Amino acid sequence: MDFKTLVPGIGILKGMALTMRRMFQAKVTVQYPEVVQDISPRHRGRLQLLYDEYGTLKCETCFQCAAACPIECIDMGGVDTKSRFHVHWGPAEQYAERREESALRRSGRPVPDRTFDPFAAIDTAALDRILAEEDYDPRRMLTILERTQDAYGSLTVAALKHISHGTGAWYAEIYGTASFYDHLRLEEASGHVFAICRCPACTFRGAGRVVAALEAALSTRFGQASPEGAVRLEPGDCHGASPERALVTLDGEVVHDVAPDAVARMASQLRAAHATAGRA
Amino acid sequence: MSTTPQARVRSLDDPELYVETPATIFDAIPPYPPRTEREAEFYSVREGEMLINLGPQHPSTHGVLRVVLKIDGERVVDLDPVLGYLHRGVEKICENSDWHMVVSHCDPLEYIASMFSELVPVMAAEKLLDVEVPRRAEYIRVLACELNRISSHALFMGWLALDLGGLTPILYGFIERDEIVEMLAALTGQKLLFNYMRIGGVNGDLNHEFMSRLGDWMGHAAQRIEDSQTLINENEIFVKRTRGLGVIDRETALRMCLSGPPLRATGIPYDVRRAHPYGVYPELEFEIPTREEGDSYARYQLHLDEIKQSIHIIDQVLHKLPDGPVMAKLPRLLRPRPGRAFAAIESPRGQYAVYAMSDGTDQPFRLRIHDPSYFNLQSVGLLTPGHLIADTMAIMASLDPIMGGVDK
């Protein structure tokens, strides 16, 4: 180990001298808020929509940029000048759709594990009439969904997609609205239906306990069907008639014995019957 | 002590994986059975040895690299790099995008020298399309690439010093880089991912702002970089820590598929600009600096000489710059004839190549990206065992891997 490399010789001192010299030289920091560094005219970092001198937007949704974008990150939509129909360009909403289909699959319900084949088509004539009457207005989504459910029995994926194209709202949002409300069904209402009114009057009469019992018996949540689809739990409506007991209807006709365990026994009998019928 | 008992193979869906496991049982030993005898031999910990995770979130791995060190006290017994933390599947994405998009997807791979990572797919596409690039565009490409090489080398020297504990060289490195990168921003419009190369030429011609900045930068370039490196060049502590560290001889260098500064540090003058000339490099006169020792210090010194060579090249390019268009006439939709093309260039870290296959449609059939850091990083596993933990930092920094390119 020769002496020079270990004892701090010239190298370290030269380095120290340099730092001391640099201590008094001009600094390179740009004091940002006070001093703004000039940006070259060819700078492509500014992503903004340009307005002409009259204040109108220079973009007329010709989709050149969206088409040319190498990483397909531009998602744009526009309405034609007479605001008749809505035009939309952007990466196909596979993410949203795929997420829905996978959400359905993960929710445990038997959904065929198909990857590419499209959803079952529906006859869209009735749906177009509804959309026309609702003026393609995404703000009236709830009424559109209710009328579609009355027309088709349930809100199929095809129906939701058609509504999405018609009103311009995202499929994800429409799916969210549909799955939020209990009285909207996403698949066919098969088998028996328990409808329980949950207005304050009926709740005082014990509707809450009935719903809890039924949810336990059918092992599902309010607004959905039992796993094998035998019995559905639906919201009913007593229109404020404030009867002496909670309004519980089975397939339409009123159930008189409204004690929670009685109703639960009835539900499990129905499921057993459905199971035996299924086997036979 | 043999390997710890392995739990059954667990898929990502397994709810048990998401149960909050107390920190005490976390260990670098993976929860699945060893897949090869090398992995079994690595994860069997003998007496006195300890497995420690270096990364993926660690101050001195250049990006998201995880290295599992098997250490005995401070000495590294064995090391197993784990990649994939930054893997985005760029090759698969490129197979689903057309040839223009491929250039943009390849941009952020070697993001410190993104001019090079754009140039390679462009050259591959041009070979497939048999298009002839105007000479002025070729010269501008060389000019932009050499500028980017200098900024990348300046950063490299700062990082090497930072990994050895010096606080100041990294700042001087960034000052050099910022000056060059602002100049390139005046030319291309961007500072990190330039997106300046086009199939058939370059995006825009030289403008006055770029030329004026280049002019006054050329004046003091070499002197200032030389000046700020005196901080490290003869610094006894720096030399002591890097001289004789991670020595590779010529034979192992070739066997380990090294390329770029690590290969030239062992004395083999392999530089793609001379070995397989592309663009206008045959007409430019420059020589390839090499060293004999092949250790970290030699790799560091090489970068300094290469900066001088690059400045010399830029000088010649500015004198020989021909006039003419900067972009060849090409149809908007590119459908190269079915075929294969292999294009390689000399990036600051080594030989950066793309093997493109076309099947006649507008999307590449297969786009293989050969990144120099991927193959240089391998020799960390060869060089580090036997040294101390502090040396793993020095060796990895001297090999200068960029994780964007390694993980693709």
Add this chain to the structure above:
Amino acid sequence: MTLTRSWSRLTPAGKIVVPLLAIVVALTVALLLGMVTGIVPAITGAVLDTLEANVGIVRFVVAILAVLLFTIPTAFIVGYLELKAIAFMNLRLGPNRVGPWGTLAAAFHGFKILAKEDFTPTGADVPVFTLAPAVVFLAPVLAFLVLPFAPGLFGQDMNIALLYFFAMGGLGVVGLMMAGWSSFNKYSLLGALRAAAQIISYEIPLTLSVVGLILLAGTLSLNQIVLNQQGSFLDWYVWQQPLGFAIFFIAATAEGNRTPFDLTEADSEIVAGFATEYSGMRFGFFYFAEYVNVFLLSALTVVLYFGGWLAPIDIGAVLHQVGLTFDPALDPGSLGLGLLLGILIVPPLAIVALALPFWAFRSGLPFWKALVVGFLLFNVIAAGATLLWAVASFEVVEGLLWFMAKTYVFVAILVWMRATLPRVRIDQLMGFAWKWLLPAALVNLFVTALALIVIDAVKG
């Protein structure tokens, strides 16, 4: 019911002030009652007697408190110096937003860390984990006790001050080991072991290099060592112990984990060494300890080798020769009433006098702004005048100034090294200590002893 209602209507500030007011009123009433009934004077009398009885303990407690309070601003000042100096050497500006030229940056770092959550990792040995920062912080603070800042100004004049000093250095290592071992993290374990190895192996050359000096000074008491270096700067020990000083300074940087040897907290290798798992104020303590250590080691270098609080040249004598006699015995009390008048009249007059030129020449400046400028100027001049007067008249102030000046020169050198030098590897560090510093220290000791014998023989 009304009390809670009115309490809820109080603003948060009110909720603090009201109870305080109540307590103050209660205390004054109790005091007055006590004074009247003669209980309070009795108690105070007893307390004062006991204090007189053992003045030593009282002095020790007061000294510890003073030292503890003194270290907090020192840490902030050294911290700011480091932030700013390294920035300037890196060709950047460093903190310049918090306070004038960023002077409060380090202070705000301290307070910010106070607000951060200090998180204890699962699996950590909690009692040891929480105690470690306290031990690490106390070691340098206790070591301050024996430093002679100025002629009369020192905590405790022990006759074995230097031994006590190195003992406290050893205590720091215990704290680091506790931190590293208890935070259940491989990186901190490595950091702790490195700290132990480094500080122990550099403690020996540190003490050995000082033994040479002790031979010369003949005493271990730092105060006496400073007094032995009376006279001009040629009588400082650095000229008689140059090799000893070099070894001492290198070993001191290693002792304080400063840059060429900052392996315990090597950011690029073992994340943050022993402090990896620490956050919040606990991490703040480690930071505090490091900066206080820097000040402490530079202060010790100054005391041992550069004559502590002694002036390089005796300015009074020089001025005397030049004829500028300055009679410090200006006793303000002699002015009597004049003093009162002076305090009332002179400042406003001076402020207006200073404001006039600004108001006259700077047309745009409204008069009240000129007054403000005048007021600031007056403050600066007044402070300068009092400082000069204090330096001239009191030995202590002059000594303190010289001591602080020299210490901050060495702090600057340590910061300068931190900005420039890379880190040494652990085995080079060890090799350097055992193969180079230790033999050099022994040689230095041998040569000093030999010189002493020869001089005695010649003189005797």
Add this chain to the structure above:
Amino acid sequence: MARSPHRPQRAGRRLSDGRSRAIDSALKRRLEATLGERLYGPVAQRHDTTEIRVAPGDVAAVMRTLHDDPDLRFRLLADICGVDTGTTMQVVYHLWSDTTPDWLRVIAADLDRDDPRVPSITFLWKGAEWGEREAYDMFGIVFEGNRDLRRIYMPPDYTSFPLRKDFLLPDDASRSPGMGVRHMEQARRPADAPAAAPRSAKAG
């Protein structure tokens, strides 16, 4: 191969680097001389690359001769990668030698899609280890003789090979139907996932 229906390109000169380069016919003759019977097809030469096809079995022997032969001296492995041509698998090596200005592309062609096996060349270039690991990870090509053939990018419990043409990304990536060759990769194979037809089989 069907000529793609697009406007004829402007007839640019042969090579993009400004001057046409004589195709290294000498190299072609040397290759046919040394390798002769092992060549799988004609030596194709286009631009600056000479391409030879080799049967997967004798990749090791061909590489050994290319590496050791004094007047070929292909010392440097420029690239190693896997290719899935829809119908078969291939492993493509690019070599460089100071004796010839061309790149040499060695294609180990016609690997069986369900069980692609190729002898490893780590005995010549230890650096090819990671290249082979990536080819295995992306295509499932097994390199016999590679000491450490395991996944390099994908998580260890990933059961399929992303760059294969029959790879499809179902909802749960780790249950894609691609067949794994190692015992672990056969653990999950959902029965009902349809195997999508490979996109195009043109690039031979």
